[in-house]
Structures are given as C-alpha cells and as structure tokens.
Amino acid sequence: MASEAVRDQNNRNEGENRDPGFCGKLMNKVVEFPRKLKKLGQDDPRRIVHSLKVGLAVLLVSLLYYFQPLYDGLGATAMWAVLTVVVVFEFSVGATLGRGLNRILATFLAGALGFGVHHLANLSGKTAHPILIGVFVFLLAASVTFLRFFPRLKARYDYGLLIFILTFCLISVSGYRDEEILEMAHKRVSTILIGAFTAVFVCVLICPVWAGDDLHNSVANNIEKLGSFLEGFGDEYFKVAGNAESNKALLQGYSSVLNSKQSEESQANFARWEPRHGKFRYRHPWKHYLKIGTLTRQCAYRIDTLNGYLNSEIQTPLNIQSNKVQELCMKMSSESGKALKELAWALKTMTKPCSAASCHITKSRAAANNLKSLLKTSAALLGSQGIHLLDIVPAITVASLLSDVVSYAEQIEKSIHELSSFSHVQFKSAEPTKALQPCNSSASSTNDNVPHLVITIHKLPSQQEIGSKQGAAN
C-alpha cells in the first residue's frame, strides 16, 4: 500500500516532467470533457434527472413573472421565490426538506423578531433609532454566528441560523428607510414559502432521491466491499497454484470504506427530515446505521493492514505445518468474507440475517479456533523441522488480523440483528430455501479439503446459531 503510494507519486512526477505546455493541457482538457461528462452521468443517472428537475422547478417558479394575476400580488419580490428554489433544491429529498424547513422557519422567526426590534426602535425616537438597531444587529449576528459552532446545531440547523441572521438584518435595517416594513416582511415570507414548496414538490414528486435509501445502501455496500476483499484475499496472499495472475487491483474496492464517516453522518442527518417512504417508516433508527458504519470502518482498518501484507514478500516454507496454517487462514478469510456478503445482502434487502451468515461466521470462528489449537502444539515441531520463527511471522500476523476481522464480522452481525429488532423496523423473515442453503452447500463445498474442519463445523452451528438467535431476540 505504502510502496504503491510512493510509486504513484513517482509516476505523477514523471508525468509532470513531460509537461505538454499550457495549450496542450487545455486541449487535453477540452477533448476529455465530454467523456468525463458522459461518465458522470453513467456513474449515477439520477444526477441527470436531478439537473432536469432543478431546471423545471426554476421554470415553474419563474411563471410568477409571466402571469399577470400572480405578478400583481407579489411584484418584484417574486425574485425571492426564484432565489429560494435555486438555494433550497438539493440532491436528496431529506436535504431539500431540511433546507426548505430551515429557511421557512428561520424567515418566520427572524421576520417577527426584526419587526419587534423595528417597533421598539421606532418608540425611542429618530436619533436613537439607528443606534439601537445597530446594537441589536451586532449582538444578534455575533451570538447566532457563535451558536453555529455547536456541532449538533451545525449538523441540522446551520442553514437556518444563517438565514435567521440574514432575515433579521434585512428586516430591521431596511425598516429604517422603508415604512412599509410589515408588507415587506409578509411578501418575503410568502415568496419564500412559494419557492420552498415548489422545490420540495418537484423534488418529492419526480423520481425522488431519498437520503435514507442512500444511507441504507451505502452501509450495506460497504460491508459487501469488505466481504469481496476477504473472499479474494486468501487466494491472493498465498498465491494459490493455477491463479497466477494478480487480482490486487480488484481487491482495492474496500479503500472507499475507510473515509466514509462524514458522508454517512450527513446522510443520516438528511434522512431524519424524510417522511415515511418505501421500506422505511418515519423515525427509522438512522443513528443505528452509523453504529454499523463505525464497526465496518474499524474492520476496514484491519483490512487495510492486511492489504499491506499483499505487497510484502512472503517466504512460506512448504511443509505440512505451514500448509495447515495457510489453509486455516484461507478458510477464515473466505468464510468471513462470505459471511459479510450474506450480511450485506440481508441488510440491503431487509431480510433477517439468515442462518447462512451465522453458518459462515461459525465456520470462520471454528477455523480461528483450530488455528489456535494448531499453534499450541506446533512449537516443538518448528525446531525439529528447522523452520525459523521469523519465516512464519507474516503468516501469524495475517492469521491474527484475520481473527480480529472475524470478531468484527460477529459484531456487525449482532448489530444488524439489533437493527432488525427495533420495534418500528420491518425486516422480512428469511426465505426457507435461503435459510436451508448454507449447511447443504458447506457439506459439498470444494473448499473443505481439511477433514478435521468439517467435523468441527457440523458440531458448532446449531449451538451458536441458537445463541445468536437468542441475542437477536433480546
């Protein structure tokens, strides 16, 4: 990983040395631009739909100008409606609703407060008026700006606080000149209402993008990415014969998980604004997704460490002892990978984690335990076989990290069980065929070429499955 970073950088430096000049660069950019545009749309076609929706909403609200009856009511302040649509319209419904409600509420409150202050200042006479207004504006702007540093307020009400300062200043300051301040406040509030409602309606009614859906899918996808890495890791690390070509590049999908915290948190904040939709009721426990996300990231840190070992040179001494270590490591890796993929699938489809996941986890835990007992008895063999301890350090480290990963897989399973046990979350029960599948498949699995493993597995699942189901029932 690290050596790759250095290599990347060297490549980049080489690229800089072959400088094609300003015109060449510009030409490259112009040529590449349509290709990039196309890719941007292909990566997520909802972006194109969103752009068209924004265009439509702006068009709708600009009708206020074109129809005489509408224009007569609002006059030039109709531009506030256009402004509101452009500023409030966000990609997801949650973000749009959040901004819209923030804007409406803050405008209401600040308008009322501004009007009160204006009235108070009016009573104090012509000279004191601007001074009083000035003092109020200064104090309010300073204190509300300070409030914006509160992490919890910043997360959900930052935009509202900004609009609060804005509207208060506009109403109270312009009141000094404009005697029709009440009418101005009224028009501002009504145009902002029109703008916000237009934005929200277009956003919700035409192909809505729900932040909750995005959060749900991204947490599930992240778990799946870790699963994919683990499924491929064993083969790649121990360079299984017949698998000469390297799949390292294919394994790098997990790296986006490492820095997913902020996007998950903002999606959770947006999702809390959203009404009931699809599989999710209002007050769906979005916060619990953040817990699953945190576990996923901690697992991803271990996986990043594991990934570092893909690039180091290994000298696995070819003897029976280390062959067993290798087999058990591969078992741990692939089984925990399969378990994570099953869990991701269960979360994505909101199906109660079926016994397939538990079965894979049990198998990986059994492999970890077998490795432990193997290591307990192998010290004496090492010396007699002439193997240096140093030779097996990478394998032992990898095994130890994989054992950590297995623990995290268990925790993720528990956490998903917890989510499914919330009272207002509806997880389907697993289909009977799906539930039966794992144990059959494990018996016929081609991977199970270590006899003593199979024996252990057939003992364990039923006990541990019961335990995990009891845990879920709690």
Next chain:
Amino acid sequence: MASEAVRDQNNRNEGENRDPGFCGKLMNKVVEFPRKLKKLGQDDPRRIVHSLKVGLAVLLVSLLYYFQPLYDGLGATAMWAVLTVVVVFEFSVGATLGRGLNRILATFLAGALGFGVHHLANLSGKTAHPILIGVFVFLLAASVTFLRFFPRLKARYDYGLLIFILTFCLISVSGYRDEEILEMAHKRVSTILIGAFTAVFVCVLICPVWAGDDLHNSVANNIEKLGSFLEGFGDEYFKVAGNAESNKALLQGYSSVLNSKQSEESQANFARWEPRHGKFRYRHPWKHYLKIGTLTRQCAYRIDTLNGYLNSEIQTPLNIQSNKVQELCMKMSSESGKALKELAWALKTMTKPCSAASCHITKSRAAANNLKSLLKTSAALLGSQGIHLLDIVPAITVASLLSDVVSYAEQIEKSIHELSSFSHVQFKSAEPTKALQPCNSSASSTNDNVPHLVITIHKLPSQQEIGSKQGAAN
C-alpha cells in the same frame, strides 16, 4: 476497542431506560447550555473573535442604510450588500476569499449572460419573449446543476456555480417586467462588490484565521498524536512494573486522525485561495500536506489495530527469550513515537528535520532488525523452553504491526523532507544544539538497558543518516 464500543452502547441503552421525562431532559439541557457555550469558546477562542467580526461586518455594511449619500446611490438594493456579507463571511480567510471571489465572478458573468439573453429575447417579439427566456433558464439551470457534480468543480467553484444560476435567472426573468434591467444588474453587481469587500477586509484585517495555518498545524498535530500513542503504547501493553494505573484513556488521542481526510481536503482547497502570509508564500504546496496526511492516516489505521491489542488479554511467558521480544517491541514503539514527535515539531516550526528524528527512526529500525534476527534463532529455543507458539502470537503480531509503523514513520520523514525541498518553501536549518542533542541523549538514555542494542545503534545512524539526507537532497 470493539468491546469498548459494545460497552458504550450498553451504557447508552441503560441511560435511555432511566428516562427522566421530557421536562427533566429540557431542564438538563438548559442547565448545561452555558457550560457548553463556555467550553466551545475555551476550546478555540478564535470562535468568539470570529463571531464579533461577523457582527462588525454586518454593522459596517448596514451603514449604507443610515447615511443619506450612500443610500441615495444604491437605494433598497443595499440589502444585497447585507446579504452578501452574511453569506460570504466564513471562519478562515481562504474560505471567505473563495466565496467572495466566486460570488463576484459568478455575478459578473451571469449578469452579462442574462443581459445578453434578455436582449436576444427582446428582439424576438412580445409572444416569443417569455418562451425563449423560459427555454434558456431551463437549459442553463439544468446544465450548470449537472456541472456541480464534477468533483473538481465542486471542491472550489460550487458556490460560484450556484450564484451563476441564481443571478442568471434573476436578471433574465425579471428583465421581462423590469425595463431598467441594466441598472438593476449594475446595482446588484456593485452592492455585491461592496458586501464581499467588506467581508474580506474585516476577515483579513482583524485577527485573520488562515486556512493554510490550520492545515499546517493539523497535519503536524496528527503526526504528534500518533507519536504520543506510540510513546505510551509499549509501557501500557507490556504493563511495565511500577506503572500499574492504566493510561488507556490518555492514548485515545490518535482516534481523531482516522477521520481527518475531509477536513484536510477542504482546508487545502481554502488555503489555495489565500495570499502570502506568515511563513507561507503564495502557491505553497498545500497538496503535499494531503500526501503527508494520507501517510499519517495509513499509519493511524495500524495504530488502531495495535490499540485493539491493549484490550485483549496477554499471557507473556516470563523468560529471557520473550523478555527480549518485549524490550525490542517497547524500543520500537517508543523510538518511533519519539521520531514522529520530532517530525511533528520540525513540520510545525518549519525546521529541516534534524538528525534527532533520523536518529530515533534509525534506532527503531535497528530494534526491528534485532527482533528479526532474534526470531531467526529462537525457534529451537521455544520448544525446549516449553513455550507454546500460541502464547507469543499477540507479541509477534504487535511486533509485526510496530515494524509497519516504523516503515510509515520513515515514509513520513521522507515526505517532510520532500516538502522542505520545494523551491518556494522556506524551512529553517535545524539549530546546532538541537542537531547535536539526540545522539548525546541516546547514550545517556535510561531506556537503553539492553547492551547489544546500544552497540547496534552506534554503528547504524551515520550510515542511514547519510542515506536519508541524500534522499532529501534528491
């Protein structure tokens, strides 16, 4: 780590069960509010200054309303100036400059385009006018919204693109009603100029907060946090006698490093808007800080894995062999910790990394190499001493992870050397006293109670130091 997460969650669940009712909760919040406010200000007093600055800037710009000569020129559009100040004023100079320039530039361009479109529509006759304007508004709003999805545009010009849509719609749509569109465009541009300049001047002239300084310090602090962890890790993990009380809580400082990517990236984007200030010239290689930050985070992932082992039970068998492993691990940990702290200090003060850092890195590398040779010879001993391989698995894993950490420390050192070698970056040379210090201190260090280590160290530094300096010269 993981078990702590579970414990935390249980505590939280218990807290939820002892529900104090809505009124009790509200009272708690009201009582805690002033304490939280105070803490917010104490954590970073610049927040208080920033809030006062915003108040001042709004006050200054509201003078436009109070002085007759100023008001005569601008009229009611003076409120655009107030609006601009509130919206543009950000915490750091870079962010404020970025928003201000985005707003000014976008308003200019969109104003010109809007005027052109209005003129074009005027030529097409009374009926076609609104249709043509509508088509243009739809197309422009949709296409610019799509452009906002470009990651590179989003990072630096997102606000500008938003204002572009806004101004274009305002000018072209309101042109349908308002015949004095040129005057309106002119007033909007000039009030926005006034607002943006007021915001920027107040932001730069009164206790400026530079995003570049923040990025510089946060990257250095992150390296220091990792150093602090590593310095304390050895003692904590091997529970050195006489150090019975646990410092685990003190070691958790590193965890903020794990999720530092996004804040560093946005600071780097802001910093690029900033002019020369303090130690930094214009075009300081801010991107290079992101590289150092990436290495720091990768090192932090290993440290998070190490931290997991603090909570696991260790059974270190007490014999000479494992005592040596323990000593070497502690050496690796503390020396790489010291090296990272020296590097953080060098980066923070912009002093060329002195030989103290290289010396510590060399020592930690020497300890890693000694451990390797120790492990090479110890397989035979293990069996004869009746130690299970399993007993030393945690110690070996920790040693292996620490060896990774040492590599990252080396890479971070190299990366800081690279930064200091950029042509327009001015790193001071290390003070001679500082440069001489390490090797003296290492000789008298109380930690060096393993004779064969000291011998190795005195051999290596000179060779490797030359190597690292050559690397820096490249």
